[in-house]
Amino acid sequence: MFDALTERLSGVFDKLTGRGALSEKDVDAALREIRVALLEADVALPVVKDFVKTVKERAVGEDVIRAVAPGQQVIKIVHDALVGLLGGEGEPEGLSLTGEPPIVILMAGLQGSGKTTTSAKLARRIQTRDKKKVLLASLDTRRPAAMEQLQQMAEQAEAGFLPIVQGQGAVDIAKRAVQAGRLQGYDVVILDTAGRTSIDEDLMAEAKAISDVSNPRETLLVADALTGQDAVETARRFNERLPLTGLVLTRMDGDGRGGAALSMRHVTGLPIKFVGVSEKVDGLDAFDAKRMAGRILGRGDIVALVEKAAEEVDQEKAERLARKMAKGKFDMDDLADQLNQLKKMGGLGGIMGLLPGMNKKMQAQAAAAGMDDNLLKQQTAIISSMTKEERRKPELIKASRRKRIAAGAGVGVPEVNKLLKMHRQMADMMKKVGKKGPKGLLSGFTP
Numbered sequence: 168m169f170d171a172l173t174e175r176l177s178g179v180f181d182k183l184t185g186r187g188a189l190s191e192k193d194v195d196a197a198l199r200e201i202r203v204a205l206l207e208a209d210v211a212l213p214v215v216k217d218f219v220k221t222v223k224e225r226a227v228g229e230d231v232i233r234a235v236a237p238g239q240q241v242i243k244i245v246h247d248a249l250v251g252l253l254g255g256e257g258e259p260e261g262l263s264l265t266g267e268p269p270i271v272i273l274m275a276g277l278q279g280s281g282k283t284t285t286s287a288k289l290a291r292r293i294q295t296r297d298k299k300k301v302l303l304a305s306l307d308t309r310r311p312a313a314m315e316q317l318q319q320m321a322e323q324a325e326a327g328f329l330p331i332v333q334g335q336g337a338v339d340i341a342k343r344a345v346q347a348g349r350l351q352g353y354d355v356v357i358l359d360t361a362g363r364t365s366i367d368e369d370l371m372a373e374a375k376a377i378s379d380v381s382n383p384r385e386t387l388l389v390a391d392a393l394t395g396q397d398a399v400e401t402a403r404r405f406n407e408r409l410p411l412t413g414l415v416l417t418r419m420d421g422d423g424r425g426g427a428a429l430s431m432r433h434v435t436g437l438p439i440k441f442v443g444v445s446e447k448v449d450g451l452d453a454f455d456a457k458r459m460a461g462r463i464l465g466r467g468d469i470v471a472l473v474e475k476a477a478e479e480v481d482q483e484k485a486e487r488l489a490r491k492m493a494k495g496k497f498d499m500d501d502l503a504d505q506l507n508q509l510k511k512m513g514g515l516g517g518i519m520g521l522l523p524g525m526n527k528k529m530q531a532q533a534a535a536a537g538m539d540d541n542l543l544k545q546q547t548a549i550i551s552s553m554t555k556e557e558r559r560k561p562e563l564i565k566a567s568r569r570k571r572i573a574a575g576a577g578v579g580v581p582e583v584n585k586l587l588k589m590h591r592q593m594a595d596m597m598k599k600v601g602k603k604g605p606k607g608l609l610s611g612f613t614p
């Protein structure tokens with residue numbers, strides 16, 4: 168899967184990294200090619216549009232990291248956007264299995280999607296990794312063969328299997344399974360519901376009725392990644408009727424174009440929890456957005472390089488500030504720097520709480536000094552209408568200079584006074600906290 172997409176993107180990236188400077192035109196051209204590559208990989212159009220928009224916005228808004236080539240930075244931005252599209256950074260979302268046993272997992276999906284195979288794979292995974300006892304039950308009353316298939320696979324998975332009772336309806340089987348799970352000491356009961364070749368009202372009504380009586384903790388939709396946009400549409404339809412908690416994409420080992428995998432999360436808002444990677448009972452992997460993005464882009468080296476360079480830039484800034492603070496210096500340029508960082512991080516409120524050595528009173532002082540987001544822009548404007556000298560030695564700024572600065576920034580003198588006061592208070596705080604050890608403070612101040 169993804170081979171064609173990987174190759175196309177690789178071509179785009181080669182062009183980007185082949186040159187020193189990038190103009191907006193270069194970036195636009197690259198984005199156009201990325202757009203075509205995604206569409207050819209069968210990614211849904213709204214998803215492609217949003218993706219390209221995100222990358223463009225970040226490419227324009229991002230600070231330039233001098234240590235890396237602009238093309239490399241663009242690759243990192245595309246990488247991050249792809250990780251976001253697939254579900255974001257962080258540990259893969261597993262299953263919620265704690266609480267009063269038995270925990271019920273309901274499996275839904277069309278016939279042939281790999282639902283039965285996935286049920287058995289999941290049972291095996293939960294037994295071996297989570298060390299929990301699993302009971303499998305087939306609710307496919309119309310297809311005796313499907314029931315037998317699950318029984319065989321349950322054996323392979325070394326999981327329990329609910330005996331088949333001829334003539335019993337799906338809802339009753341679900342009730343019996345939960346009861347058997349409770350009486351026989353199972354931690355988890357997996358219900359493999361019936362599938363149809365297409366979505367119909369009967370199928371949905373039955374699944375809903377089973378869900379209502381079994382109160383599942385997880386309801387997973389199994390979808391075949393090879394069916395592309397059909398899989399996405401199926402997921403959307405099921406999601407309208409059932410309280411789905413996640414998706415499993417099967418046949419990721421096949422050579423589809425991958426569009427379904429890339430569109431799923433965005434279209435349904437549901438996390439992809441697992442992917443099927445073989446027909447065997449151990450062929451189920453936890454889905455990891457970062458790893459998947461890395462595989463698709465195949466530029467892990469560049470991504471790591473840019474991450475490291477970005478850290479170093481922040482580190483340098485932090486160290487520079489630390490040296491100044493240690494000397495009890497915190498001038499207007501530093502304040503402007505901090506305001507910029509705050510803007511990037513979405514305001515001061517949250518940051519204040521992060522600062523070690525910052526007590527409630529100091530936080531209240533900061534709040535009283537008017538450090539809210541709306542003011543950030545205005546404050547930056549005031550600082551930029553100061554002269555270099557004034558920025559370095561704010562104590563020079565007396566009445567007449569205040570008037571000039573206010574006029575330059577298009578504000579009143581009281582606003583300038585407020586900023587000067589805020590700077591003084593911050594400088595005081597810095598001095599106090601600085602003595603306690605600047606490192607801790609800075610870790611709070613840099614993103």
Ligand code: GDP
Binds near residue numbers: 277280416420442
């Ligand atoms: P169900 O009708 O939804 O229960 O589908 P099945 O579980 O019977 O699966 C249909 C076919 O797909 C079977 O031949 C499975 O072995 C195969 N299959 C299921 N998941 C995967 C997968 O992740 N990779 C591959 N290669 N085959 C799979």
